Amino acid sequence: MxxxxxxxxxxxxxxxxxxxxxxxxxxxxxxxxxxxxxxxxxxxxxxxxxxxxxxxxxxxxxxxxxxxxxxxxLGKGGGDDALPTNLEKLIPEAHWQFVDALLDKHGIPPLPADLEGKAAKAAGLNxxxxxxxxxxxxxxxxxxxxxxxxxxxxxxxxxxxxxxxxxxxxxxxxxxxxxxxxxxxxxxxxxxxxxxxxxxxxxxxxxxxxxxxxxxxxxxxxxxxxxxxxxxxxxxxxxxxxxxxxxxxxxxxxxxxADTHETAVQNLLEAKSTDTVRSRAMTGKPARQLRSAWTEAWEDPENPDPLPMPLQGLIYNKAARRFTRTKNKELNGWPVGQIVGAMDRVRPTQEVVLSMVEEWVEATERLGSLLADD
Amino acid sequence: MxxxxxxxxxxxxxxxxxxxxxxxxxxxxxxxxxxxxxxxxxxxxxxxxxxxxxxxxxxxxxxxxxxxxxxxxLGKGGGDDALPTNLEKLIPEAHWQFVDALLDKHGIPPLPADLEGKAAKAAGLNxxxxxxxxxxxxxxxxxxxxxxxxxxxxxxxxxxxxxxxxxxxxxxxxxxxxxxxxxxxxxxxxxxxxxxxxxxxxxxxxxxxxxxxxxxxxxxxxxxxxxxxxxxxxxxxxxxxxxxxxxxxxxxxxxxxADTHETAVQNLLEAKSTDTVRSRAMTGKPARQLRSAWTEAWEDPENPDPLPMPLQGLIYNKAARRFTRTKNKELNGWPVGQIVGAMDRVRPTQEVVLSMVEEWVEATERLGSLLADD
Missing domain, CATH: 3.20.20.70 (Aldolase class I)
Incomplete structure (x- = not known):
């Protein structure tokens, strides 16, 4: 059944x-x-x-x-107010300055002019x-x-x-x-x-x-x-x-x-379960992700606090376009759960599904045997 | 088996x-x-x-x-250095002042002189x-x-x-x-x-x-x-x-x-799973406990940071003797896990054990039935 x-x-x-x-x-x-x-x-x-x-x-x-x-x-729930270009006006200048200084410290160059001009995609808002x-x-x-x-x-x-x-x-x-x-x-x-x-x-x-x-x-x-x-x-x-x-x-x-970015895959396979953190640094709402120089910087009480969704997503999106482009490992976190500690190699999808089923059946039988008469 | x-x-x-x-x-x-x-x-x-x-x-x-x-x-691992009276010397005066101000704010009176003099018990160190x-x-x-x-x-x-x-x-x-x-x-x-x-x-x-x-x-x-x-x-x-x-x-x-303090029992039965916090405010090491005015105060970046174990335990112990005595609900946290959200009434111990066993058997049978042929 x-x-x-x-x-x-x-x-x-x-x-x-x-x-x-x-x-x-x-x-x-x-x-x-x-x-x-x-x-x-x-x-x-x-x-x-x-x-x-x-x-x-x-x-x-x-x-x-x-x-x-x-x-x-934010942005009154839709309409023109919610366009990324209008939302951006709500982000304090101090936040951009903080991000620029952080990325400079890690040697991340600005985006080339032709990329800089592109409007942030809605997905950047999460x-x-x-x-x-x-x-x-x-x-x-x-x-x-x-x-x-x-x-x-x-x-x-x-x-x-x-x-x-x-x-x-x-x-x-x-x-x-x-x-x-x-x-x-x-x-x-x-x-x-x-x-x-x-x-x-x-x-x-x-x-x-x-x-x-x-x-x-x-x-x-x-x-x-x-x-x-x-x-x-x-x-x-x-x-x-x-x-x-x-x-x-x-x-x-x-x-x-999976088409996950290669720097991220490398970081994910190396990470232990203690290497994730629940942080507002990516989207403005608490989201578990790999601990990175990005999450650490936003956690520091000396620095600005993350903004609410969707503004923080706009900030992150702009920054991530810069540091992903240069394959920077320190800043490159990724949304992932604590199970990351058990992810240690690349496997085909079908194998993951079928081995999960097999282990589920084994665990169910083992559990049943604990109640069986000796 | x-x-x-x-x-x-x-x-x-x-x-x-x-x-x-x-x-x-x-x-x-x-x-x-x-x-x-x-x-x-x-x-x-x-x-x-x-x-x-x-x-x-x-x-x-x-x-x-x-x-x-x-x-x-701390205290070189034992000997006289580890006696509470000697350890107390390692606690900065600013920490005591902060605690006194916090307890004053909540209207907690000082300990009577006869209690104040008593040396902290080792248990206060955790x-x-x-x-x-x-x-x-x-x-x-x-x-x-x-x-x-x-x-x-x-x-x-x-x-x-x-x-x-x-x-x-x-x-x-x-x-x-x-x-x-x-x-x-x-x-x-x-x-x-x-x-x-x-x-x-x-x-x-x-x-x-x-x-x-x-x-x-x-x-x-x-x-x-x-x-x-x-x-x-x-x-x-x-x-x-x-x-x-x-x-x-x-x-x-x-x-x-259980002989748990009555104020604590009341707080525990009322608490939801989201009412706990992992905090260093009680012992100096991260410990999950009910969120309280005590944990909130130590989390505030404006206030002093909790000291390492066993010093923070000494501070907490002294403060807890004051606020427990007056049955203060706001400051009275308690070490407890997120399961607190499921603890909603006082039950006899035997009933808790036997209902756990019964539910375990039911869950095992339900799990087995998922794999049985229709």
Whole structure:
């Protein structure tokens, strides 16, 4: 008897894999899991190209799309005020001076003039400004069976549009209170994310959070456990806690199919679990990432405080364009969870999925044997 | 087939319960678990009284003793330099002034002159200064089957004395590297403690930490999972991760048998999982505790930084004697893990043990059913 979420989505294993890379998404779904494309960075036109590619490479298996639609943010929630060029006016000059001095100290040259002029992409804000058009694009693809919002419950009209198209709506949360609000807003699948997770995360650990969320949403709402899950023992643990499946992200950054920047892959494979930090330095909201000269600088009480989302994302985006270009290792952090300590080599996606399943089965049998008569 | 640690200790369930209260220790062992007395605060003579009481109330079941023996600390590691009166000289006057101002702000009166004069007890340092005599006392009690050190591996002569008496030696750790060092030092049982745990804890979550520790120490060394464990689903999860048992502490603070201070019990039952903080404000080392006016004040960059262990413990001890006496709720934090959010009522110890076992069995069966044919 598979968990109900497997039946609902028509998948073999309750392994949900978040990735910005279409190759990884397709490979996970082909292997029997459920790939979810992190589509934040794609314009509606580009998203159409990505999804068409996945459709062709997924052997008819279902997959999902993840966006980051905020309920509200600076710039009065949209319109011209929310354009990066207008938002930039809200950033104090002292912050830019601090960033310039920091990058100078690390020997990072300014961007060439032709790159400098380009407007920051919305993705640099870590929120979506074109979400309705993106959703419209996604819903045209019948293999897209779930839409997940990384910033809590999406607006009601988006939930309705998904439901009309037979698409499940999921949302990430970090506390039982938020889980309850999401379900009240019409969310179908709660992704409960522990503090050990990569990217935006709350304070409560997965071990503590999952039973609390499961109890608050009740037996009819599937909960996926996120944070700290990279292998089959952790998958078995998450299911023991009451989750119907696992939501994974970090482990796909270093698979063979991933298009992660080479400097980042190197840093990720070298990192221990203690090398991550929950910091507002990347997006303005607390997000777990590799500790770097960038996070350290923003933590120093002598320096300016990070600005709220989406302003800090604009600052980070500009700086990251400079230091990524020069392959600087010290400044190059990456959103990743504590599971990074278990990521020590590049493996094919299919192998990661299948070895997770194998270890899950072993752990389940071992657990059962502890209760068997001698 | 029970986990090997159950056979080694002669216990029914692999539930290890840390408590400073002898009533709780005896009740857990009587219920089939393994109570462990946190003996830090007891002089050797007092410890003898406590252990004799447990012997009489434990129905012949085994139990353990936990101390906090540091490998090294300020004051050159012992001798007269380590006496609280001499250590106090190392505390800057500005720290005392800050504490006095803070307590004044909260309307806490000074201690009456007769109490003020009393030397701080070693327990106020959160380290043991009389550990060898304490161990000697403990080893005279044949039902004491395990000694656990809260500050990593104890000195070699203590490990040898325990082994000569047929007593297992356990030690707490927060990273795979420390686990490896402990086993090399002769520790028999590794208590791997996630960041969600109460009291001293590392940064890595239980979900991530346990498989790493299990893999590094190998199959012959029992690992107990600590941090975030308060119910049977969490127990099943911990065993799925590869632990042989669970080490619990926070949940025993509010059982009917506990002698926890009434203001603290009230604060604990009201707290959510987000109401704890990992702070150096209590002992000088990062320890998870209820967020309080005390922790907030020490976090403020405007104020002095906490001093290293054991000096901060001296400061905290003096302040706590003042604000505990007046039942002040704002300043009264307590070492506790994130599981505090699930502690919402006072229950008898036996009921907590047995409901944990019941939920563990249910979770194991549910996990097995996910793999059964439809």
């Amino acid at each position: 598979k968990p109900p979420i497997c039946e609902k989505l028509g998948i073999e294993f309750p392994i949900f894999a978040f990735s910005h890379c279409r190759d990884v998404v397709a490979a996970v779904s082909r292997a029997g899991g459920f790939g979810v494309l992190g589509a934040l960075a794609f314009s509606p036109d580009q998203l159409e190209i990505e999804l068409a590619w996945i459709d062709e490479h997924v052997d008819g298996r279902p997959y999902g799309v993840d966006l980051a639609i905020p309920m509200k943010y 929120v979506d400004l074109e979400s309705r058009a993106q959703i419209e694009t996604a819903l045209k693809h019948p293999l897209v069976k779930m839409f997940v919002n990384a910033l809590g419950p999406p607006p009601a009209d988006i939930i309705d549009a998904c439901h009309d198209a037979g698409v499940l709506v999921g949302a990430l949360c970090g506390s039982p209170r938020h889980a309850q609000k999401q379900v009240e807003a019409g969310v179908d699948v709660v992704v409960a994310q522990g503090t050990e997770a990569g990217g935006h995360c709350g304070e409560i650990s997965t071990m503590v959070l999952i039973p609390q969320v499961v109890d608050v949403v009740g037996p009819d709402v599937p909960v996926l456990a996120a944070g700290g899950i990279g292998g089959g023992r952790q998958m078995a643990a998450a299911l023991a806690l009451g989750a119907q499946g696992v939501w994974t992200g970090s482990i796909w950054l270093t698979v063979a199919e | 029970k986990p090997p640690i159950c056979e080694k200790l002669g216990i029914e369930f692999p539930i290890f319960a840390f408590s400073h209260c002898r009533d709780v220790v005896a009740a857990v062992s009587r219920a089939g678990g393994f109570g462990v007395l946190g003996a830090l605060a007891f002089s050797p003579d007092q410890l003898e009284i406590e252990l004799a009481w447990i012997d009489e109330h434990v129905d012949g079941r085994p139990y353990g003793v936990d101390l906090a023996i540091p490998m090294k600390y 380290v043991d200064l009389e550990s060898r005599a304490q161990i000697e006392t403990a080893l005279k009690h044949p039902l004491v089957k395990m000694f656990v050190n809260a500050l990593g591996p104890p000195p070699a002569d203590i490990i040898d004395a325990c082994h000569d008496a047929g007593v297992l030696v356990g030690a707490l750790c927060g990273s795979p590297r420390h686990a490896q060092k402990q086993v090399e030092a002769g520790v028999d049982v590794v208590v791997a403690q996630g960041t969600e745990a109460g009291g001293h804890c590392g940064e890595i979550s239980t979900m991530v930490l346990i498989p790493q520790v299990v893999d590094v120490v190998g199959p012959d060394v029992p690992v107990l999972a600590a941090g975030g464990i308060g119910g049977g689903r969490q127990m099943a999860a911990a065993l799925a991760l590869g632990a042989q048992g669970v080490w619990t502490g926070s949940i025993w603070l509010t059982v009917a048998e």
